Amino acid sequence: MRAPSSYAIGIDVGATKVAAAWVNLHDGTLGPVSRIPTRRDARREAIVDDIVALVGTATPPPGPDAIAAAGVGVAVPELVDLRGEIRSAWNFPLPGLVERLTAVAGAPVRAESDVRAAALAEARFGAGRGCDNFAYFSLGSGMSYTLCLNGRPYAGAHGFAIHFASSEMAVPVRDRSMLAAAIPEDYASGLGMARLWEERGGAPLPQGVHSLEGQAALGNPRALGVIADAAGMGGRLIAQAVNMLDPEKLILGGGLGCSTGLYRTRLETQIRAHIWERSCADIPLLVAELGEEAGIIGAALAACAAR
Structure with a gap:
């Protein structure tokens, strides 16, 4: 045989x-x-x-x-x-x-x-090798995640345990008179950042978020604001996942997750700032090795x- x-x-x-x-x-x-x-x-x-x-x-x-x-x-x-x-x-x-x-x-x-x-x-060949418990976040055109336990992604009871930014959330407006609802992915993903840039008066970006990073490097206040808001929202959500799951490490994949510009720097700052248990704020934050x-x-x- x-x-x-x-x-x-x-x-x-x-x-x-x-x-x-x-x-x-x-x-x-x-x-x-x-x-x-x-x-x-x-x-x-x-x-x-x-x-x-x-x-x-x-x-x-x-x-x-x-x-x-x-x-x-x-x-x-x-x-x-x-x-x-x-x-x-x-x-x-x-x-x-x-x-x-x-x-x-x-x-x-x-x-x-x-x-x-x-x-x-x-988990098998990349940044998660030898780790019993890590959370993987794919940050790119969209946003999703999975928890890996003993080398295997946890799929949930039905296979749908991949969401962390696609559900509508609501927070009070500044004067607390009402709630404002939004879907985080609409602001914090690559496509969301490009839409937010245009909604705030920017011209269409020829290279998406890469163009946005270029504008931010030149000091464009609109670009700086979009990146800050996206990183702030995404970082808070990832920190909340750490607070809920208590993983050994975080691995970031996708085009945004593997980026090296201002967005990535702001994202890490926001993640670490919003982890509730301060002794866990230095959790290893790795870039996916396999690209x-x-x-x-x-x-x-x-x-x-x-x-």
């Missing part, structure tokens, strides 16, 4: 691009990565068509293990339940994605929430771990 393959295919579906590669399950190394833009404004089935076609372009590594993949995992920016079924379409619909991939892949296919996939990869490869690696790991 042939030994099980040492490789699986990982697919990371993001807001701006889709990436796929063969992944060595033993050490997390990737073969050549195939990338395409995410056609968010195309017809309903277009993104699924693109994903299915992309898998065929991923180059398998040489050797007998590459004859067949052990599985195919696809990380998506949506809710995924414990059975691996995609249960939301907040970013874009993915009708029949798992079924379409199963028909062409010749291997078991598993969908997973992108934040859990990335956290799993960091944009985390979703691909984690998707491949999740596909095989679920068998």
Whole structure:
């Protein structure tokens, strides 16, 4: 009998691009990565068509293990339940994605929430190695999180334990005459920051938050205000998660989480300032080691771990 393959295919579906590669399950190394833009404004089935076609372009590594993949995992920016079924379409619909991939892949296919996939990869091969209890926050176009216990993301009773900034919150206005409601992600995410900049009178940003950081470096008060407000809101929420979960460390992933500019500095300041138990305020705050490869690696790991 042939030994099980040492490789699986990982697919990371993001807001701006889709990436796929063969992944060595033993050490997390990737073969050549195939990338395409995410056609968010195309017809309903277009993104699924693109994903299915992309898998065929991923180059398998040489050797007998590459004859067949052990599985195919696809990380998506949506809710995924414990059975691996995609249960939301907040970013874009993915009708029949798992079924379409199963028909062409010749291997078991598993969908997973992108934040859990990335956290799993960091736990196995990245900044979470050897840590029994860490919280992973994906900060980018959107915001989500997962708690990792003993090397595994905690999915919750139904698979939906990824939210920390998407629910409406309400606080009193300055004179306490009424409550003002807002969704934190609308202000603290990358897309939220870009919208807030424009709502405050700024011209559209050609490179999103990167352009905002550039404006802030030049001393633009509007840019400084948007970054301060976003970091303040996001930092307070992460600190509240620390107060609730008491993890050993925090790992930040995503474009904003891995950034090195003013936003990242302000974010860390706000996190540490709002941790209730001061002896925990120096909690290790790490940047994800695997970068944009985390979703691909984690998707491949999740596909095989679920068998």
